[in-house]
Amino acid sequence: MQHLSDRIGSPDLVICLDSGCGNYDQLWCTTSLRGVVGGTLRIDVLDEGVHSGDAGGVVPSSFRVLRQLLDRIEDATDGNVLLPALHVDIPAERSQQAEQAADVLGNMVFDKFPFANQIQPNDGDLSKLVLNRTWGAPASRSLAPGAFLLSTVRVMC
Numbered sequence: 001m002q003h004l005s006d007r008i009g010s011p012d013l014v015i016c017l018d019s020g021c022g023n024y025d026q027l028w029c030t031t032s033l034r035g036v037v038g039g040t041l042r043i044d045v046l047d048e049g050v051h052s053g054d055a056g057g058v059v060p061s062s063f064r065v066l067r068q069l070l071d072r073i074e075d076a077t078d079g080n081v082l083l084p085a086l087h088v089d090i091p092a093e094r095s096q097q098a099e100q101a102a103d104v105l106g107n108m109v110f111d112k113f114p115f116a117n118q119i120q121p122n123d124g125d126l127s128k129l130v131l132n133r134t135w136g137a138p139a140s141r142s143l144a145p146g147a148f149l150l151s152t153v154r155v156m157c
Contacts, residue, residue, distance in 0.1 A: 019134075022105045031094055032134045037086075041066070074139040079122060081137040090135045095127075098134070102126035109133075 021028040043062040046055070067076075074081055081087070102109060109129045110121040123129055132138070 022101055023108060026104065030134075031097070034137075041069070043069075070139075079138060081139050083137075086137040088135070090131060094135065095131065098130040099127040101130050105130075 019030040019033070043065050045060050045062050045065065050059075070076075073083060103126075106126065109126050115121075121129055122132060
């Protein structure tokens with residue numbers, strides 16, 4: 001901002017679309033902001049490497065242990081985060097606004113994402129997708145070995 005202050009001047013209003021906008025036909029307002037809980041998870045079942053053909057069926061699978069731990073956080077069937085502390089009550093006004101936004105956007109709610117093959121959105125209800133994106137508490141894991149992110153919602157305004 002300082003570097004371009006000669007060109008920018010002193011604006012009366014600055015709009016930052018970091019949380020996204022539905023389209024460029026309306027003005028969009030962010031009413032929620034997710035926080036992030038990050039961590040690195042390491043699962044050791046042996047002190048040194050051994051041949052899987054020898055250890056398989058004897059030593060617990062680190063993948064199975066990981067799956068059990070993640071299943072405590074997220075329901076694997078629908079992606080719902082199971083920890084109540086990571087959820088907030090959605091105000092009725094926000095639910096109504098999500099319905100209005102879904103009516104305006106239609107399939108643009110999900111068409112912007114490059115789904116692979118036959119993958120579909122998590123839900124067919126567009127207003128629910130809007131709420132999931134803005135007020136939900138999705139869990140996501142990064143591609144880094146052992147690292148994961150867990151997003152939760154915190155109210156911004």
